[in-house]
Amino acid sequence: GFTLVNNPSCYTWTDSSHQVMEEDKRWALISEVGGDTGYLEELADVLKRHFHLICLREFLQNPALHGPKVQVLFIWKFLPEAEPSLLRSLPALLLVASGGVGVDHLDVPFINGLGVKVANTPGVVSDSTADHAMALLLASARKILDGEFKGHTTHLPQRLMGVEVTRATLGIVGMGDIGYKIAQRSKGFEMKILYHNRTRRTGAAERATGAEFCRRLDDLLKRSDFVVIAVKLTADTTGLIGRRELSLMKPTATLVNVSRGLVVDQDALVEALRSGRIGAAALDVTHPEPLPRDHPLLGLPNVLITPHMGISTNATATAIVEKMLENGLAAVKGLPVPDEVKLQ
Amino acid sequence: MEDNKPWALISEVGDQGYIEEVTDILEQHFHIICHKDFLQNSLVHGPKIQAILMWNTLPAAKPSLLSLLPSLKVVASGGAGIDHLDVPYIASLGVKVTNTPGVVSDATADIAMGLLLASARRIVEGHLIAVDPNITCLPLKLMGVEVTGSTLGIIGMGHIGYKIAQRGKGFDMKILYHNRNRRSFEDEQAVGASYRENMDDLLKESDFVMMAVNLTPETTDLISHRELSLMKPTATLVNISRGLVVDQDALVKALKSGGICAAALDVTHPEPLPRDHPLLCLPNVLITPHVGTNTIATTRKMVLKMVDNAVAVLNGQVIPNEVKPN
Numbered sequence: 001g002f003t004l005v006n007n008p009s010c011y012t013w014t015d016s017s018h019q020v021m022e023e024d025k026r027w028a029l030i031s032e033v034g035g036d037t038g039y040l041e042e043l044a045d046v047l048k049r050h051f052h053l054i055c056l057r058e059f060l061q062n063p064a065l066h067g068p069k070v071q072v073l074f075i076w077k078f079l080p081e082a083e084p085s086l087l088r089s090l091p092a093l094l095l096v097a098s099g100g101v102g103v104d105h106l107d108v109p110f111i112n113g114l115g116v117k118v119a120n121t122p123g124v125v126s127d128s129t130a131d132h133a134m135a136l137l138l139a140s141a142r143k144i145l146d147g148e149f150k151g152h153t154t155h156l157p158q159r160l161m162g163v164e165v166t167r168a169t170l171g172i173v174g175m176g177d178i179g180y181k182i183a184q185r186s187k188g189f190e191m192k193i194l195y196h197n198r199t200r201r202t203g204a205a206e207r208a209t210g211a212e213f214c215r216r217l218d219d220l221l222k223r224s225d226f227v228v229i230a231v232k233l234t235a236d237t238t239g240l241i242g243r244r245e246l247s248l249m250k251p252t253a254t255l256v257n258v259s260r261g262l263v264v265d266q267d268a269l270v271e272a273l274r275s276g277r278i279g280a281a282a283l284d285v286t287h288p289e290p291l292p293r294d295h296p297l298l299g300l301p302n303v304l305i306t307p308h309m310g311i312s313t314n315a316t317a318t319a320i321v322e323k324m325l326e327n328g329l330a331a332v333k334g335l336p337v338p339d340e341v342k343l344q
Numbered sequence: 345m346e347d348n349k350p351w352a353l354i355s356e357v358g359d360q361g362y363i364e365e366v367t368d369i370l371e372q373h374f375h376i377i378c379h380k381d382f383l384q385n386s387l388v389h390g391p392k393i394q395a396i397l398m399w400n401t402l403p404a405a406k407p408s409l410l411s412l413l414p415s416l417k418v419v420a421s422g423g424a425g426i427d428h429l430d431v432p433y434i435a436s437l438g439v440k441v442t443n444t445p446g447v448v449s450d451a452t453a454d455i456a457m458g459l460l461l462a463s464a465r466r467i468v469e470g471h472l473i474a475v476d477p478n479i480t481c482l483p484l485k486l487m488g489v490e491v492t493g494s495t496l497g498i499i500g501m502g503h504i505g506y507k508i509a510q511r512g513k514g515f516d517m518k519i520l521y522h523n524r525n526r527r528s529f530e531d532e533q534a535v536g537a538s539y540r541e542n543m544d545d546l547l548k549e550s551d552f553v554m555m556a557v558n559l560t561p562e563t564t565d566l567i568s569h570r571e572l573s574l575m576k577p578t579a580t581l582v583n584i585s586r587g588l589v590v591d592q593d594a595l596v597k598a599l600k601s602g603g604i605c606a607a608a609l610d611v612t613h614p615e616p617l618p619r620d621h622p623l624l625c626l627p628n629v630l631i632t633p634h635v636g637t638n639t640i641a642t643t644r645k646m647v648l649k650m651v652d653n654a655v656a657v658l659n660g661q662v663i664p665n666e667v668k669p670n
Contacts, residue, residue, distance in 0.1 A: 036481035127492035131515065135465040138458035142639075147632035148468050161363065164639045165458075166450035188514030189454065290480050298475040306470035307482040313465075315490040 026332045027052045027069040029059055029090070031079035039076055039321070042314075046321045047074060050329055056080045063089040072097055072328040076321075078105045087114055095331035099320045100311065101125050101178075103341050104233035104260060118341040119327035121320045123177065128316035129230075130181035132309060133258045136282035137226055140254050140304045141165050163225070163252065163279070165189050171224030173217065173240070174231030174259065175201055182228055183209040196220045221248040226256060233260035241265065246272040254280040258310050261287030270296045273303060284310050350658055351375045352395040353382055353413070355402035362399055365640050366647040370397065373655050379403045386412045395420060395654040401428040410437060420654040422646045423637065424448045424504075427559035427586060432669040441667040442653035444646045446503060451642040453507035455635060456584045459608035460496075460552055463580055463630045464489045489551070489578065489605070492516050497550030499543065499566070500557030500585065501527055508554055509535040522546045547574040552582060559586035567591065572598035580606040584636055587613030596622045599629065610636050 028051040032038035038055075039047075047053055051072065056079075059066045067089040073082065075098040080086060082096050082105075093116050098106060101122045108118050139145060142162040170186045172179045175197040183193050193211040195201070200213050214220040217240075221227060227249060231237045241255070242265040249255070255278060257264055266287060272278045280302040289308050297303055311317060323339065330337045352374035355361045361378070362370065370376050374395065379402070382389045390412040396403065398421040403409060405419050416439050421429060424445040431441050462468060465488040473479050473486070496512040498505045501523040509519050512535075519537040521527070526539050540546040547553060553575060557563045567581070568591035575581070581604060583590055592613065598604045606628040615634050623629055637646060649665065656663045 034484065036484065038484070040484060040487075127516075128490065131461065131491045132465055134457075134515075135461035135467050138454065139462045139467045142455055142458045142635065144458055144462045144630075144632055145468055145471055147635050148630060160633070160635055160638055161643070162635070162639050164451065164641045165454045185514040188511040189457075190450075290474065290482075293477045293480070304467070304471055305474040306465075306467060307474045309465065309470050309482070309486065309488070312486065313488045313490045317487065 022052075025050060025052050026071045027054060027066075028072040028074050028328060029054055029056065029066075029070045029080065030074045031056050031076060037077045037079055040317070043076075043317055043321045046318065047325055047328075050325060068092055071095070071332050074324055074328065075099060075106075076324075082106055082111060084110070087111065087116065095119060095328060095337060097324045097327045097331075099324050102233060102260060104262075106341075108341055108343055112343070117331060117337050119324075119331075119337050119339045120341055121323040121327075121339060124316065124319040124323055125311050126177040126181050128313055129178045129258055129310040130185055132284055132306070132311075133178075133182050133228055133230070133256055134185050136258070136284060136304060136306065137170075137228065137254070137256050138165060140256070140280050140282040141168075141226070145304055163254070165191070165226075167191065168225040169194065169223055171196070171214070171220040171227045172211070173220065173227065173229050174237075175211070176230065176232070178258070179228075179230035180205065180209070182230060183211050191226075194220045194223060217245070218248055221245055222250075224253060225250065226254050228256040229259045229263055231259050231263060233262055237263050239263070239265050241269075243268040243271070247277055249278045251276055252279045254278070254282060257281070257283045257285055259285060261285045261289065266297065270300070273300050280304075284308055349373065349375050350394045351377060351389075351392040352397045352654065353377055353379065353393045353403060354397050355379050355399060360400050360402060362647070363640070363643060366644055369644065369647045369651055373651050391415055394418070394658055397650060397654060398422065399650075405429060405434055407433075410434070410439070418442060418654050418657040420650045420657075422650045425559065425586065426667050427588075429667070431667055435669040440657045440663060442650070442657070442663060442665045443667050444649040444653070445665060447645040447649050448637050448642065449503045449507050451639055452504050452584055452636040453511055455610055455632070456504070456508045456554060456556070456582060457511045459584070459610060459630060459632065460554070460580070460582050461491060463582070463606050463608040464491050464552075468630060469627075489580070491552075494518070494551040495520060495549055496552045496554060497521070497540070497546040498537075498554045498556055499523075499546065500555065500563075501537070502556065502558070504584070505554070505556035506531070506535070508556060509537050517552075520546045520549060543571070544574055547571055548576070550579060551576065552580050555581070555583040555585045555589050557585050557589060559588055564588050565591045567595075569594040569597070572603055575604045577602055578605050580604070580608060582608045584610045587611045587615065592623065596626070599626050606630075610634055 030053050032055045033044045070090045071092050071094045073096045095117045097119045101120050103120050111118050143160050167190045169192040172195040175195040194214050195211045196214045196217045240263050282304040284306045327337050327339050356378045393413050394415050394417045396419045418440045420442045426443050434441050493516050496517040496519050498521040501521040520540050521537050522540050522543045566589050608630040610632045653665050
């Protein structure tokens, strides 16, 4: 059975039928199970195989009691926030294990300074995110959203015309794991692929995808029908796509963003869309998430927004949590953490 | 030159007819009269008309119309499908029939993948939540299904089906196909496609079942109760061929009962569906109003091909895309 503590929406789980395993289990802090931003039951179960879980609400009821037990902080959908006040109440903390590949929400130097490691989950997010980027690109280009509505309305639609995807020019900004997989997918549509990256990819990688390196971002922006942003968010990439960059793009071009909202200057984007300086935008990420309900982006006809669903498949979510678990276990066993985020 | 142009009958420009952006192509080779104007004085206009340039199945090649067109030489249809044409009947009047295969394939394959991905990754639902003034959090259960590495079963591996396979390959999808005729070894290798002689096997193994057949008497209701029951409960049906290929009542039943997971349809029967049709109320159904070829670039290519065919007939030249009665 389970022990019910105070608030019925948050439990500490002990399974009395596995006594031996229980004694070996260490403690980890999570946001919550269920609710708006918590773990699905099945995902929490993955962590519970090897950890006692305490959720934030219960933790905060008695941090002095619970704090010293916690060796791993598991972060899911950016929660719990790894703020100094929380971290300082976890004297035994060994690892902050974040789900997903982005670590822009973590002050890694500060956390390391407390003697705590940080881990993310690279690799496992890439296929799903690349798939989502292509889904956004196609849905925007072929007006699937508009078509869907019109399919359900009472009058026959005006001729709903989209833009051609096959043999269009795709410009990938950020050719890491995710960017590369986007290139692989778009090759099947015979798209002309340009990419811009801090470092050039190997000849083999370029030949495999037919991707052409653009040393200057400006060249990519001028030539592309679809500009896909797949960079990490860093100090260098904040506001990477601003007024100037948007003005270089074709008026028929579409901007697709699956990186982080802050990579794009949102005010400049709104202006560019309203004035027709670019054709459309499809965004899985914004800043903040979610946008305020009266934000201009929500009202524009040529904008498609999904609420950060790039990894929202059962298979990928499970793979992410499995990796978080792996990292957590390594930390508590004193072993090297597989996905430790090391600063340059 | 102006005066020598032959006359052609069209439905209309705008609404369900031609977009403005292609009228230059029509007018380059023909004097155009639209159906409404024609009907105002069919006795005067009728004998002039040598070609019907048919778009979105209009104007319909019914006996009541054709009997008013004694000089008609060709019914040139825009699009690849010919299920809306009684070819033997039209041929019996000594009139040629032409279509526009090939040029529709890329855009249709693109919409097929677009529908597959939009359904799998719940793009429309996601957007509605993202812009809803009353919702500020992503519902926990809004999870999609994985596309990468999943099994795509293509029923109908013609020009369009093959291009869908090419696109699916980029997502590392396992590709199965069923076709009247097996493709060559080289064709199969190029896209990593495995032939399933028995369509039942394809239905049992696929995560996404893609309908890309022509509509013929053999393919009408090709997917009905039995076929849907063979599909995985987690599977999605995507249809970009014709509504009548799928038994819609059976589809509604399978979706409601959880026999299959979802459907994404660019085509229905009729188009559009009646406003109270159950398919319009199901949460796991994505429907687009037959937009498979709806880009200006593809539309222009189709109109060019349609006009080329009509001109070839009138000039007694080799007809690029004649549809012969079997």
